[in-house]
Amino acid sequence: MMMMMAMMMQSRACGRGVVAAASAQCGSRRRAVAEGMMRTRVMVREAAAATAPQMVRLETWRTLSTKAALQTQQQETHQQTQQQQHMPSCFTRRRTTASPSTSCAVDFDQLEAVDAGPLGLFVFPDVISEAEEEHLMSQVNRKLKRMRYASAHFDRAISGYREMRKSRWDPASMDTFARLQTMHPSLQAHIQPNPSYHILDLEAEGTIFPHVDSLKYAGPVIAGISMLSDAVMTFASEKDPSDVIEAFLPRRSMYIMSNRIRYDYTHAVEYKQFIWGGNTYERTRRVSLLMRNED
Numbered sequence: 001m002m003m004m005m006a007m008m009m010q011s012r013a014c015g016r017g018v019v020a021a022a023s024a025q026c027g028s029r030r031r032a033v034a035e036g037m038m039r040t041r042v043m044v045r046e047a048a049a050a051t052a053p054q055m056v057r058l059e060t061w062r063t064l065s066t067k068a069a070l071q072t073q074q075q076e077t078h079q080q081t082q083q084q085q086h087m088p089s090c091f092t093r094r095r096t097t098a099s100p101s102t103s104c105a106v107d108f109d110q111l112e113a114v115d116a117g118p119l120g121l122f123v124f125p126d127v128i129s130e131a132e133e134e135h136l137m138s139q140v141n142r143k144l145k146r147m148r149y150a151s152a153h154f155d156r157a158i159s160g161y162r163e164m165r166k167s168r169w170d171p172a173s174m175d176t177f178a179r180l181q182t183m184h185p186s187l188q189a190h191i192q193p194n195p196s197y198h199i200l201d202l203e204a205e206g207t208i209f210p211h212v213d214s215l216k217y218a219g220p221v222i223a224g225i226s227m228l229s230d231a232v233m234t235f236a237s238e239k240d241p242s243d244v245i246e247a248f249l250p251r252r253s254m255y256i257m258s259n260r261i262r263y264d265y266t267h268a269v270e271y272k273q274f275i276w277g278g279n280t281y282e283r284t285r286r287v288s289l290l291m292r293n294e295d
């Protein structure tokens with residue numbers, strides 16, 4: 001009974017007067033608590049009905065509740081690690097010089113490192129393993145392979161690309177998406193769990209020209225997983241063209257675009273070759289999996 005009351009109090013505290021993002025963070029804990037409460041109710045009913053097997057059952061329930069608490073704790077630790085992992089200044093830099101050529105190497109090391117988090121831009125490296133990347137690619141490649149690269153998008157935002165939507169995913173992919181959703185509160189708050197994702201396949205010579213995603217068709221948070229190639233995404237303020245932020249998007253990383261970076265800055269993937277952290281990179285075929293809510 002005490003345990004049940006403690007769970008109810010915890011559950012209420014979790015849901016009281018919290019903002020949307022924080023409430024999303026609370027979600028997993030609330031689920032675990034609700035699960036625990038359901039279990040406790042069943043346990044009480046069973047304890048009243050049974051006599052001898054009761055002790056065994058109580059032990060089993062205790063183990064299950066401890067397991068649920070442990071899982072919640074592990075999930076929170078994982079979430080914290082992932083949130084720390086976006087390592088702002090390693091992946092985002094402010095460009096103060098004139099626009100460099102889109103095909104030449106640029107020494108990003110000479111640019112000023114900047115934390116773009118306050119603008120709503122986050123980069124998380126290594127969010128999927130090589131095996132997960134291979135698996136996701138196998139899920140999208142079958143259809144992509146039957147398509148031709150188009151030379152220009154209808155709104156001229158992209159060249160050298162093919163694209164598709166995919167809403168049916170196998171359980172392994174769904175597990176990956178469920179894990180990615182826990183990585184930032186904005187994803188839990190704004191990306192619907194129904195994974196109808198946009199896949200953009202950009203050939204090595206392709207370019208995403210500066211644009212702002214549709215205000216009508218895309219919601220306030222956009223997340224992208226980069227597969228097959230490293231790239232640099234350039235964000236330029238629409239009001240002040242000298243305000244430019246470059247984000248290094250390593251292969252198998254995820255970026256989140258929200259708040260000002262989503263609405264007040266254009267984004268583009270133009271460089272074919274670039275230098276970051278002293279290494280020279282060549283952008284090859286890049287496939288991005290884009291999560292947007294469409295409300």
Ligand SMILES: O=C(O)CCC(=O)C(=O)O
Pocket residue numbers: 200208213224267288290
């Ligand atoms: O490939 C990406 O990460 C961004 C794609 C993009 O800009 C778009 O689909 O509007």
